[in-house]
Amino acid sequence: MVIILQDGSDVPVFKQIRNQIVVGISEGKLLPGEKLPTVRALAEEIGINSMTVNKAYQLLKQEGYIITDKRNGVRVREKFASIPELSPEAKEQLHQMVSEARIRGITRDEFVALVDEYYASSMPDGYLQGEYTPLLE
Amino acid sequence: MVIILQDGSDVPVFKQIRNQIVVGISEGKLLPGEKLPTVRALAEEIGINSMTVNKAYQLLKQEGYIITDKRNGVRVREKFASIPELSPEAKEQLHQMVSEARIRGITRDEFVALVDEYYASSMPDGYLQGEYTPLLE
Amino acid sequence: MVIILQDGSDVPVFKQIRNQIVVGISEGKLLPGEKLPTVRALAEEIGINSMTVNKAYQLLKQEGYIITDKRNGVRVREKFASIPELSPEAKEQLHQMVSEARIRGITRDEFVALVDEYYASSMPDGYLQGEYTPLLE
Amino acid sequence: MVIILQDGSDVPVFKQIRNQIVVGISEGKLLPGEKLPTVRALAEEIGINSMTVNKAYQLLKQEGYIITDKRNGVRVREKFASIPELSPEAKEQLHQMVSEARIRGITRDEFVALVDEYYASSMPDGYLQGEYTPLLE
């Protein structure tokens, strides 16, 4: 999987990495248990400092998306907990997005069509769910 | 309309103000053409530096949500263009949200239910649309 | 409140800081809402790099112990959620400690006496509990 | 006795082994004088490098939990000294745990209940005590 950094973005580099890996997991571009590049390798590949990659990995680890291990390096978690609620922050964000869409005159159906498009990209229901391994908020 | 600042939020204060005004417009708590408080008045009301309120208003003006008028102060725009596309940033944000929801095991229907809830809060179709006055991206 | 760094300790500096602040909150040496030193000030005070202090603060923030804010700097959270369960890691740690105590011949009563001693140092029941603001594991 | 390695744990492998053996002794799953598997056997059994097992055994030996004997291999110590004090590190750890429990709103009685549970799993008073054979700190 390739990480592509947006140049002038206001979202920090470490978070861009984190975001793209999360999307990758959701869409099956990163398989459960798959090994991720080492901190140093990824840093060199995308031309940034390894501490920044480290920061991204730490965040992903702490959120429960990946597992780091001296023996095996960094790997995508095998199974994810089923937490059928968005975080309050995500809900607020969605609320905000709907408001802006509404002002643009985007109808409910148009909005939902976009949601469906993204759901179509991600893996089928239950693909990642398994034994209880809670994600942190 | 009351602006409520979140205490420990990562969202900058000026953006919190901007966000709440946008939601207010979408949900009819701020009517088209309605006069907003002056920078200084709002700053005093919520107990922050007026530079910060100014920044929020500048952003809202630049995005086309409000209009500043020498005679009448700041007012909500009367009519908004119909731009039936989210901004690329918003789309990417939605993509990201769907991905994270997917990993949590949230189904398409559960997600859409949330969207519907927020659509129910906002004003009916076409409420704000009128003569062509494009929003800036 | 003074932070004292253990020199040859194998526990990382940023975690020592985090630990001492947590104990400080529990024992009332840091009051709810109290302002903590700035990143730079604390770094200088204990003679370490400010990124290390930053790391400690980030951790505390993410665990819900403190609130960082550009306006007000860093402050101890006002109210903590009541989560009447230790984390699985903490339970395992306690299990381990009891096992080692047992081998040393320390009786249950001797062990509990130590627990009581530490409980006596901390603030009374409900001192920090309030509206729901969940701690992260 | 079976050693089970936690996959994504922050606890180093050699320490996980050491910990489980200590708990095993305390709870009678490893009897005084019982022979432990050889380094190579255990390494193969749990699928890790034998250097790592060696490290665990060295630590256990240094702490006085096991005895290596040219003729008989590695055995659990027969009798342990009565040292009715936790190590300073363990005390500090307990202090830390009580502080965090306190902030979560866990009462003294709830905490002690957990301690009792672990004491119930371990062997009765004096089970391992005998002639003076001091543990190293």
Next chain:
DNA sequence: GTGGTCTAGACCACA
């Protein structure tokens, strides 16, 4: 002035 991010380069424990 504040927290937050990033760099380049070093060192360490673990495996």
Next chain:
DNA sequence: GTGGTCTAGACCACG
């Protein structure tokens, strides 16, 4: 060779 920690110094957005 791996992840993790720390440093010294720089820059940025927010307020």
